[in-house]
Amino acid sequence: MTPDVTPDVTIRRGDELSAREVYAIWQIRDAVFSVEQACTDPDVDGVDLLDTCWHVWTSDEAGLTSYLRTFVTERGVRKIGRVCTRRDARGQGLSGRLIDEVHARWGAEAEIHLGAQAYLHDWYASRGYVRSGPDFVEAGIDHVPMTRPVTDV
Numbered sequence: 207m208t209p210d211v212t213p214d215v216t217i218r219r220g221d222e223l224s225a226r227e228v229y230a231i232w233q234i235r236d237a238v239f240s241v242e243q244a245c246t247d248p249d250v251d252g253v254d255l256l257d258t259c260w261h262v263w264t265s266d267e268a269g270l271t272s273y274l275r276t277f278v279t280e281r282g283v284r285k286i287g288r289v290c291t292r293r294d295a296r297g298q299g300l301s302g303r304l305i306d307e308v309h310a311r312w313g314a315e316a317e318i319h320l321g322a323q324a325y326l327h328d329w330y331a332s333r334g335y336v337r338s339g340p341d342f343v344e345a346g347i348d349h350v351p352m353t354r355p356v357t358d359v
Contacts, residue, residue, distance in 0.1 A: 213264040213271065213300070215307050220259035220277075228254070231261060234270040238290035245345035249288075253277055262304045268292075272300030276308050276318075284312055286320040305333055309357070317355050324348040 218227060232249065239245040253259050259277035263270050272291040278284050286308060291301050312318065322330045324341065327350045335352035342349050 213266060215262060215264055215303060217260055217262050217307065217311075219257060220253075220255045220261065220275075221257045223255070223261065227261070230265070230270050231263070231273060234263075234273050234290055234292055235288055237292065239288075239345070242293070243345075243347060245347065247345035262307055264300050264303065266295070268294075271295035271298075272304055274301070274304045274308070276312065282316075284316050284318050286318060289320075302333070309333075309354070313354070313357050315356070317353050319351070319353050321349040322352050324350050327352070 223231070231254070235249050239249060254261070254275065256277060259275055261273070261275050263273040265271055270292065272295060274286055274289040276284060276286045286305070289301055289304070308318065318335075319338070320330065320335065321342070321344055322335070324347075327337070330352050333354070334357065335354045337350055338353040339351040342351065
């Protein structure tokens with residue numbers, strides 16, 4: 207089902223999140239990663255509240271519909287992670303909108319790295335990402351390291 211109105215994208219730096227926003231972020235990530243995918247690694251990893259971490263999401267009256275975070279590591283590498291969409295909001299292109307927003311804001315600054323769940327390799331490849339190493343397992347799920355070169359978006 208395609209929404210009649212395209213939801214706005216919210217972007218907030220980690221150290222600027224309200225308690226309600228942190229709760230909503232953990233709620234969608236818990237539903238997708240812990241419950242649906244039975245991930246074996248803890249979700250809370252010390253990254254979310256950093257001033258180099260940005261949270262990007264869409265929402266509706268029921269809460270967050272799609273979410274990701276992007277951050278710069280201590281080595282200066284921009285990463286995307288925790289990409290997820292609420293089950294009832296899938297198929298509307300929401301994660302793609304969030305990825306596009308990251309590319310528009312930071313894609314010309316540096317290459318962007320991510321660990322794609324293996325079944326999403328082609329989806330990320332269609333957005334300019336290329337394999338950048340051997341497969342690996344994270345949180346009990348097969349992943350592919352991927353990188354998107356610097357672009358003018």
